[in-house]
Amino acid sequence: MTNPLLTVDGLRVTFPVRGSLRRNRFVAVEGASLTVEENEIVAVVGESGSGKTTVARCVVGLQRADAGVMTFGGSPLPARRTPELRRAIQMVFQDPRSSLNPRMQVGAIVDEAWCMHPSVAPPGPRADAIVAALADVGLEPDVADRYPAQLSGGQCQRVSLARALALEPRLIVCDEAVSALDVSVQAQVLRLLIELRTTRRLSMLFISHDLGVVHQIADRVVVMRAGRIVEEGTADEVFSAPGHEYTKALLDAALELNDLGT
Ligand SMILES: Nc1ncnc2c1ncn2[C@@H]1O[C@H](COP(=O)(O)OP(=O)(O)OP(=O)(O)O)[C@@H](O)[C@H]1O
Numbered sequence: 636m637t638n639p640l641l642t643v644d645g646l647r648v649t650f651p652v653r654g655s656l657r658r659n660r661f662v663a664v665e666g667a668s669l670t671v672e673e674n675e676i677v678a679v680v681g682e683s684g685s686g687k688t689t690v691a692r693c694v695v696g697l698q699r700a701d702a703g704v705m706t707f708g709g710s711p712l713p714a715r716r717t718p719e720l721r722r723a724i725q726m727v728f729q730d731p732r733s734s735l736n737p738r739m740q741v742g743a744i745v746d747e748a749w750c751m752h753p754s755v756a757p758p759g760p761r762a763d764a765i766v767a768a769l770a771d772v773g774l775e776p777d778v779a780d781r782y783p784a785q786l787s788g789g790q791c792q793r794v795s796l797a798r799a800l801a802l803e804p805r806l807i808v809c810d811e812a813v814s815a816l817d818v819s820v821q822a823q824v825l826r827l828l829i830e831l832r833t834t835r836r837l838s839m840l841f842i843s844h845d846l847g848v849v850h851q852i853a854d855r856v857v858v859m860r861a862g863r864i865v866e867e868g869t870a871d872e873v874f875s876a877p878g879h880e881y882t883k884a885l886l887d888a889a890l891e892l893n894d895l896g897t
Pocket of ligand 1: 681844
């Protein structure tokens with residue numbers, strides 16, 4: 636493949652160390668480089684604290700990098716994002732409930748996205764468009780009149796997705812987007828993401844600590860450890876013949892967890 640939608644090259648992110656008199660900085664991400672091709676799902680895996688979310692936040696523009704260059708659709712990604720870039724790169728977070736405004740009905744949540752980005756808002760009355768946006772993620776029309784607290788975790792995550800998709804993004808960054816869901820609901824949302832990739836020709840950067848989930852969804856896998864990328868390959872390569880000791884340890888740990896669950 637030679638059609639990168641997103642490139643990240645030499646990303647470095649540091650944070651101030653709390654209470655440090657010498658203004659020391661902690662290096663959260665160091666020299667991270669990756670690409671996401673058009674219509675590709677790339678997973679970033681690694682244990683807690685390895686820097687996955689920090690990379691995701693840089694891509695979406697929520698976190699400034701100390702160094703590194705990112706491009707999107709062939710053009711440099713500026714630290715200060717244009718509305719068009721904010722629309723084209725959408726993020727879906729781990730906790731579906733806390734990422735939705737509890738005081739807004741679902742229909743208003745989707746509608747608000749269009750108010751913020753009128754360039755992709757449907758013409759005319761929105762009610763039908765809202766029902767269609769909900770149907771795209773497998774939700775019934777009556778969900779439009781409910782509040783997030785009246786929905787299950789899986790339904791809330793579908794609403795987050797509907798809001799993101801309403802903006803016709805080119806890239807969706809999923810940060811542990813199915814981690815908070817029950818296993819059966821997880822599988823449904825994963826199936827939906829895989830389907831949307833095909834129907835919407837979406838690209839995804841899929842952040843997860845769960846190798847089982849990653850195996851189901853990713854075309855390629857990037858493995859992070861202590862802020863650095865230690866291995867990268869197709870999902871088949873990484874899962875069947877991991878090259879790095881750390882990846883092997885992650886896979887062994889995942890297998891042990893599986894065994895405990897059976
Ligand atoms: N705003 C911040 N201020 C200070 N340190 C931070 C900040 N955000 C992240 N860090 C630190 O940077 C490191 C990487 O964090 P990050 O959240 O990117 O890891 P992660 O791999 O996504 O972990 P998890 O799976 O637990 O979310 C961690 O040590 C974290 O404590």
